[in-house]
Amino acid sequence: MTSDPQQETTPDETYDVIVIGGGPVGENVADRAGRTGLSVALVEAELVGGECSYWACIPSKTLLRPGAARAEARGVPGVGVDDALDVPAVLARRDAMVADWDDAGQVSWVEGAGIALVRGLGRIVGPRLVEVVPEDPDADTDGLPRTRRLAARHAVVVATGSVPVLPDVPGLADANPWTSREATAVDDVPESLAIVGGGVVATEMAVAFADLGARVTVLSRGALLGRTEPWAGDAVAASLRDLGVDVRIGVGTESVETLPDGGARLTLSAVGSPRGGDGGSDAWPDLSPVTAARVLVATGRAPRTQDLGVDAVGLVPGRALDVDDTMLVQGLAPGVEGGWLYAAGDVTGRVATTHQGKYQGRVVGDVVAARFGDPDVDGAPTAGERPPAVGAEPEPWSRFAATADGVASPQVVFTRPEVAAVGHTEASARAAGIDVRVVRYALANVSGAAVRAEDYAGSAQLVVDAAREVVVGATFVGPDAAEMLHAATIAVVGEVPLRRLWHAVPSYPTVSEVWLRFLEEYGL
Numbered sequence: 001m002t003s004d005p006q007q008e009t010t011p012d013e014t015y016d017v018i019v020i021g022g023g024p025v026g027e028n029v030a031d032r033a034g035r036t037g038l039s040v041a042l043v044e045a046e047l048v049g050g051e052c053s054y055w056a057c058i059p060s061k062t063l064l065r066p067g068a069a070r071a072e073a074r075g076v077p078g079v080g081v082d083d084a085l086d087v088p089a090v091l092a093r094r095d096a097m098v099a100d101w102d103d104a105g106q107v108s109w110v111e112g113a114g115i116a117l118v119r120g121l122g123r124i125v126g127p128r129l130v131e132v133v134p135e136d137p138d139a140d141t142d143g144l145p146r147t148r149r150l151a152a153r154h155a156v157v158v159a160t161g162s163v164p165v166l167p168d169v170p171g172l173a174d175a176n177p178w179t180s181r182e183a184t185a186v187d188d189v190p191e192s193l194a195i196v197g198g199g200v201v202a203t204e205m206a207v208a209f210a211d212l213g214a215r216v217t218v219l220s221r222g223a224l225l226g227r228t229e230p231w232a233g234d235a236v237a238a239s240l241r242d243l244g245v246d247v248r249i250g251v252g253t254e255s256v257e258t259l260p261d262g263g264a265r266l267t268l269s270a271v272g273s274p275r276g277g278d279g280g281s282d283a284w285p286d287l288s289p290v291t292a293a294r295v296l297v298a299t300g301r302a303p304r305t306q307d308l309g310v311d312a313v314g315l316v317p318g319r320a321l322d323v324d325d326t327m328l329v330q331g332l333a334p335g336v337e338g339g340w341l342y343a344a345g346d347v348t349g350r351v352a353t354t355h356q357g358k359y360q361g362r363v364v365g366d367v368v369a370a371r372f373g374d375p376d377v378d379g380a381p382t383a384g385e386r387p388p389a390v391g392a393e394p395e396p397w398s399r400f401a402a403t404a405d406g407v408a409s410p411q412v413v414f415t416r417p418e419v420a421a422v423g424h425t426e427a428s429a430r431a432a433g434i435d436v437r438v439v440r441y442a443l444a445n446v447s448g449a450a451v452r453a454e455d456y457a458g459s460a461q462l463v464v465d466a467a468r469e470v471v472v473g474a475t476f477v478g479p480d481a482a483e484m485l486h487a488a489t490i491a492v493v494g495e496v497p498l499r500r501l502w503h504a505v506p507s508y509p510t511v512s513e514v515w516l517r518f519l520e521e522y523g524l
């Protein structure tokens, strides 16, 4: 740990606030932190816009959209659709959506917002001190020093995101496996793809690559989408099989052998009990080896703190940055002054979605802006509001608290069917000691579904706190379930009593009419 780096290094530049990481979260932090007149530097090692814009949300959803549009058209007689997708056109649209991996557009937004962009890899070298070096050691620094020492007068906010985890499977690293980066940036669709993992990346990429014409195998240790309702994961497993994907549940990857043609052969073993999580047979899963042109590893992500210098302030590299609800980092070493280090987004290990990270970014941006700037300055959103003292509990649901993280964060998995969920699952509500009542309804039974498609299939569920008669969780599985989720998020965050929801009349004939059915089923 650096004893007193302030005396050891003289900063080259000083800002009020330094944000490390210019992904969607860091951009939001920087924007809001500057709204009370503070000067803000945004340090970005790669592309401004982060993983989400170039290798995650945007390219993956762009690759998934054509198959979804085709399926939707097929559900309506009279609409002619080709069987195969025009793969070059799909990939060209993906390229356009990621701006050909050029961040000029985002940079111009940063500059327009008055934020100083510092390109390079940031590293904490002591309280409020950050060193920045080029990510590529051979890069031309345009006359600037190779190492720039930045000082923050008030705060450093870490928004460095996460990195994929590669499991320690013999031979896997030698097989040159893809992570989501290579999968979302694909130029040549492989003839076959073996996906290790059964979570969000695995299921979304399985649909996308099956749509693009690859022969896909999914190798999952447990039920698919293990953090959602079990019936939602089962529906995705069934639909993947309908798409021709070989879904193996309850299998582990023992070893990987690289084949002379560059492909790989994966040897499998059984994990856990014989019955997979897909509601299927009692038989052991198929453990025959899998051969594929490519392997995609989708076994989760880890907070990106490994090379961040957090040990300089007593934190453990590689671990998530633990934060309170104002996003202030906890656990600095005794003797290191506190109150200046904040974090938001994937790096906190709280929730790994862009929208929730951006929400945390707005919270921490407002906390920093109000704590260290003039919260009442013209145009500041914080006018008239005061943040809690450092370390004090913020008022829940105030602008200075990320209250929704624990109880009301939404997520959409853009598989076919889509899985959209917010708040508690039935199991997590029971574990939290809530007096749970569950209402399930088949979406095909509402008129809007029949109008929408001949073969509309889907299911939806509310988890109700029966003691308070409020919704604490909801899951929608079906075509365009994504667009039905926000009503549920509002009901959960607003703790709207069911008796008041009765007066929120869904339009006819929409699939959202399921809200009326929910309440009728509940007994209203």
Ligand SMILES: Cc1cc2nc3c(=O)[nH]c(=O)nc-3n(C[C@H](O)[C@H](O)[C@H](O)COP(=O)(O)OP(=O)(O)OC[C@H]3O[C@@H](n4cnc5c(N)ncnc54)[C@H](O)[C@@H]3O)c2cc1C
Residues within 6 Å of the ligand: 020, 021, 022, 023, 024, 025, 026, 043, 044, 045, 046, 047, 048, 049, 050, 051, 052, 053, 055, 056, 057, 058, 060, 061, 120, 121, 122, 123, 159, 160, 161, 162, 180, 184, 201, 304, 307, 308, 344, 345, 346, 347, 351, 352, 353, 354, 355, 356, 357
């Ligand atoms: C394949 C895939 C699909 C996804 N799809 C969705 C989706 O549809 N919807 C959704 O909500 N979420 C989705 N996610 C999750 C989403 O991408 C993340 O939650 C989101 O990107 C987190 O934002 P962030 O700003 O915290 O981190 P990131 O987007 O990872 O950005 C962090 C930035 O920090 C930079 N950085 C890191 N370390 C340093 C350093 N030391 N110095 C300087 N810069 C640094 C990085 O270069 C990067 O630009 C997906 C994830 C994956 C992998």
Ligand SMILES: NC(=O)c1ccc[n+]([C@@H]2O[C@H](COP(=O)([O-])OP(=O)(O)OC[C@H]3O[C@@H](n4cnc5c(N)ncnc54)[C@H](O)[C@@H]3O)[C@@H](O)[C@H]2O)c1
Residues within 6 Å of the ligand: 167, 168, 196, 197, 198, 199, 200, 201, 202, 204, 220, 221, 222, 225, 226, 252, 253, 298, 299, 300, 301, 352, 353, 411, 412, 413, 414
């Ligand atoms: N639409 C979205 O919102 C979206 C899309 C993609 C990713 N993301 C986010 O990105 C993050 C990463 O996604 P992900 O799918 O990589 O993680 P995940 O946590 O969703 O799934 C990881 C999967 O890998 C399995 N696994 C873990 N270790 C393994 C091992 N050693 N061997 C075999 N299997 C193993 C797990 O059982 C699980 O099925 C997620 O937290 C997710 O929220 C979000």
